[in-house]
Amino acid sequence: MSQNKGGEGDVFGLLSEGSVDSERRKNREALLAPTGVKEVFQEGVISINSYTCVGVQCKACIKVCPTNALYWGSGRIEIIEDLCVYCGACVLICQVDDCIKLERKRDNGRIEKVSKPIDVLLLQKKVNTNKRVQRVRSVVLKPQDYYAQYPETRQKK
Numbered sequence: 001m002s003q004n005k006g007g008e009g010d011v012f013g014l015l016s017e018g019s020v021d022s023e024r025r026k027n028r029e030a031l032l033a034p035t036g037v038k039e040v041f042q043e044g045v046i047s048i049n050s051y052t053c054v055g056v057q058c059k060a061c062i063k064v065c066p067t068n069a070l071y072w073g074s075g076r077i078e079i080i081e082d083l084c085v086y087c088g089a090c091v092l093i094c095q096v097d098d099c100i101k102l103e104r105k106r107d108n109g110r111i112e113k114v115s116k117p118i119d120v121l122l123l124q125k126k127v128n129t130n131k132r133v134q135r136v137r138s139v140v141l142k143p144q145d146y147y148a149q150y151p152e153t154r155q156k157k
């Protein structure tokens with residue numbers, strides 16, 4: 001289980017150290033291939049608070065994890081970090097706020113932190129809104145392009 005001890009920069013810096021990083025990536029690719037789950041996030045860290053987790057009565061996170069990264073071992077939820085794709089499904093299903101903490105980095109460098117179902121939902125809403133805005137922008141012409149394409153619509157002074 002990884003823990004963020006020195007701030008987000010340190011965590012992701014440590015994870016991306018040269019050959020250690022490429023070796024780790026290769027291992028992850030080999031482990032994830034049979035699951036058919038694609039990696040969307042560049043990197044991340046996840047931790048589960050075994051004191052607040054209701055454990056044996058719940059195990060919802062184990063059932064929902066798409067890569068089987070979570071399992072019940074030694075009386076608590078354990079994580080196989082190399083199988084975690086930082087999707088956030090476990091945070092979304094967890095009934096205990098701040099029990100599972102997830103921090104992930106997108107390809108564009110943006111860091112996202114979630115530890116409650118509402119965090120995941122709001123983030124998803126934001127991502128969907130951004131996608132919609134980008135789609136609209138891609139089909140709507142800028143004024144100068146519009147006038148170039150339809151010069152007859154330009155008002156004469």
Ligand code: SF4
Nearest residue numbers: 065084085087088090
């Ligand atoms: S973030 Fe996704 S892949 Fe990682 S442990 Fe949770 S459910 Fe599994």
Ligand code: SF4
Nearest residue numbers: 053054058059061094
């Ligand atoms: S979903 Fe949350 S409370 Fe339930 S077992 Fe997993 S970590 Fe514990």
